[in-house]
Amino acid sequence: MRTWPSPPVPVLGTAGPPVRVHDTSTGSTVLTEPQGPARLYVCGITPYDATHLGHAATYVAFDLLNRAWRNAGHDVVYVQNVTDVDDPLLERAARDGVDWTALAERETELFRQDMTALRVLPPDHYVGVVEAIPLVVGQIERLVAAGATYRVDEDLYYSVAADETFGDVSSMLREEMLHLFPERGGDPDRPGKRDPLDALLWRAERPGEPAWDSPFGRGRPGWHIECSAIAMAHLGAGFDVQGGGSDLIFPHHEMSAAHTQAVGPGCAFARTYVHTGMVGYQGEKMSKSRGNLVFVSALRDAGVDPMAIRLTLLQHHYREDWEYRSQTLAEAAAQLGRWREALACGPVVGVAAYVAEVLAALADDLDAPRAVAAVQEWADATLTAPDSAPEADPAAEPPMRDVLDAALGLAL
Ligand code: 5CA
Ligand code: ZN
Numbered sequence: 001m002r003t004w005p006s007p008p009v010p011v012l013g014t015a016g017p018p019v020r021v022h023d024t025s026t027g028s029t030v031l032t033e034p035q036g037p038a039r040l041y042v043c044g045i046t047p048y049d050a051t052h053l054g055h056a057a058t059y060v061a062f063d064l065l066n067r068a069w070r071n072a073g074h075d076v077v078y079v080q081n082v083t084d085v086d087d088p089l090l091e092r093a094a095r096d097g098v099d100w101t102a103l104a105e106r107e108t109e110l111f112r113q114d115m116t117a118l119r120v121l122p123p124d125h126y127v128g129v130v131e132a133i134p135l136v137v138g139q140i141e142r143l144v145a146a147g148a149t150y151r152v153d154e155d156l157y158y159s160v161a162a163d164e165t166f167g168d169v170s171s172m173l174r175e176e177m178l179h180l181f182p183e184r185g186g187d188p189d190r191p192g193k194r195d196p197l198d199a200l201l202w203r204a205e206r207p208g209e210p211a212w213d214s215p216f217g218r219g220r221p222g223w224h225i226e227c228s229a230i231a232m233a234h235l236g237a238g239f240d241v242q243g244g245g246s247d248l249i250f251p252h253h254e255m256s257a258a259h260t261q262a263v264g265p266g267c268a269f270a271r272t273y274v275h276t277g278m279v280g281y282q283g284e285k286m287s288k289s290r291g292n293l294v295f296v297s298a299l300r301d302a303g304v305d306p307m308a309i310r311l312t313l314l315q316h317h318y319r320e321d322w323e324y325r326s327q328t329l330a331e332a333a334a335q336l337g338r339w340r341e342a343l344a345c346g347p348v349v350g351v352a353a354y355v356a357e358v359l360a361a362l363a364d365d366l367d368a369p370r371a372v373a374a375v376q377e378w379a380d381a382t383l384t385a386p387d388s389a390p391e392a393d394p395a396a397e398p399p400m401r402d403v404l405d406a407a408l409g410l411a412l
Contacts, residue, residue, distance in 0.1 A: 001082060003126040004112040007119045007411065009070065010402035014352075016071035016359035021241065021366065022319060024249055024273040025169050029365050032240055032272060037075035039239035040066060041231045041270065043248055044126075046083040047107035048092040051114040052293040053313070053324055054245070054279035054286040060310060060409070061276045061318035062243045063120045064366045067407055071359060079234045080123040081227055082108055084130050085210055085220055087185070088288070100210070104128075114296040117306040119409045125234045129226045132233075136221045137214045139229035139259065140201050144216075148262040152192040154204030156216050158225075158255070160197045162262040169257050169273055170250040180250050185223055199255045201225050224255035231269070232260055242270035246321075247285075249275055277321040286324070294324060307410050308333040314368040314408060335376070340412050342379035343401050349385055350392040354378035355403050362407055371408060375400070 023030045032038065042062045045055060069076050083089070084104040093100035108128075115122070129136070140156065143149050148162030160166045170177070177197055181188050188196035200222035205211035211218040231239060237260075242253055257269035278285045281292045299309055311332040316322045354374050361370035378400060404410045 001108070001126045001128045001131060002112075003122040003124075004116045006122050007116075007409075009067070009121070010398075010406045012071060012355075012398045012402060012406050014355060014359065014398055015073055016068055016407070017363040019065065019068045019072055019363045021065065021272060021274050024253075024275050025171070027171065030272060032069070034069070034074050034240050037077045038069045038241075039235040040069075040076060040078045040241050040243065041227070041235055041239060042078070042080050042123075042242075043227060043244035043252070044080040044082045045108070045111055046086055046088055047104045047111065048089040049107060049288045049293070050295040050297050051111050052279075052286050052288075052295055053281075053309075055111075056114065056118060056296050056309070057279050057313045057316070057318070058243075058245045058276045059115060059120050060118060060313045061366060062274075063409055064318070064362055064368060064407075065241065065243070065274070066121050067409060068359075068362045068366065071407060072363065077125075077235060078121070078123040079125045079127065079231060081132075081230045082126065082128040083223065083226065084108065084128040086129075086223055090209060094208075101130075110297055114300070117300055118296070118310050119306070119411060121409075127230045127234065129221060129230075132226065132230050133212050133214075133221070135229040135233045136225055137216075139225060139232065139263075140221075141215060142263045143201065143259065146263050149201060150194065150198075152190060154217060155200060155219070156202040157193060157198045158201050158222075158259055158262070160195050160199070160258060163258040165261055166258045167254065169254045172250050172254075177250055177254075184247070184251055186251055197251070199224055199251065199259075201259070224252055225259050227252070227256040228259035228269070231256070232267075237266060238268040239270055241272045241274050243274045244276070246275040246277060249273070276318045277316075280321065280323045283323075294326075299329070304329055305333055305336070307336055307412065310408075310410060311336060311372070314372055314410075317369055318366050336410075336412060338383065339375065339379050339404070342382040343412060345382050345385075347392040347397070347399070348389045349378070349381045350397065351378060351400050351403075352397045354381075354400070355398060358403055358407055368408070375404065375408075 260269040357374035
């Protein structure tokens, strides 16, 4: 699938430190240790509605990881999927009387424009499920060969008993899994299932639904298998980071890992699982199904500077659950104004210590609020420096403008 254009990324003369992130599966902060290029998979959108601030916060968070790795000297291979065929998309298309492929294409294009405006670095491989059907079928065939599947009527299910590490991503108790499963697309009560938690791999064709030929009959993929198949095909086993919002920990990431690892030894999924907090609005998680949405495109259409949107998101640590308030956009715009003034002053104070703090903060579990605080200190020092302050030696230090751009994705 077509991705979006990459913004230029200034190369800093100063290398950032090695990158640490919080790993959901171990519950601890771990050092990432890419062997060769750093390999990142981030779950993409289900394109039935426009990008809201919750989505944007998640993609900006992983953009910080992408940038921190690059600043630490790593090449990065970044893969993102698009769930361009699934129940919510088909239901919305039916509700609105539009063709599901046209809906998916329209909303994916809007997402590209939003990501471009927010200066999110594009994935190297942007892969829709529809175009990845052969990969999905291949992955299911491997699971069939491993004895990890069974039929319920014409549909094909994955047996959670097939992978003894099932549960290691979320560390959730079975009761908690059983509680979340039906809320997040699962069907625990379907008669004929061996375990209520078993997940749908291939849904046989139903009247009026899209379907593709496969060795298991005509049908379409279940949700979790798409990310298993796409990640394995484009990144390979044991990739560095699997990312997404915390609402994907279970069942989605647990199942994607299981669908991969049940194939056999040597088929590890991610080494590290990184999850973002949920952005709320008006007292609840911002979600398409609840309808309490603030769209990035609507803010842009209203003339909001995309960099102010990005700074608003960066004011919160990515693991925090937080509530969006509209006045924070104006506060962020005012803060950017101060930073622009400081940049216009030229190098009146040395920036090396501030730059080091920005890079250290981002390498320390993507601590954007700490990085923002360091930039603010630099701006305050610059704007309050006496007129007679000697100019710092710019040759010795990367300009703050480049650091803001390369590390935080803020082009001022
Ligand atoms: N297509 C699947 C993943 S394979 C999916 O979850 N799509 S989505 O459009 O529902 O969400 C896209 C990404 O945004 C996911 O990582 C999800 O966890 C994240 N997300 C959704 N709502 C919020 C929110 N309110 N706050 C933060 N992140 C969110
Ligand atoms: Zn996914």
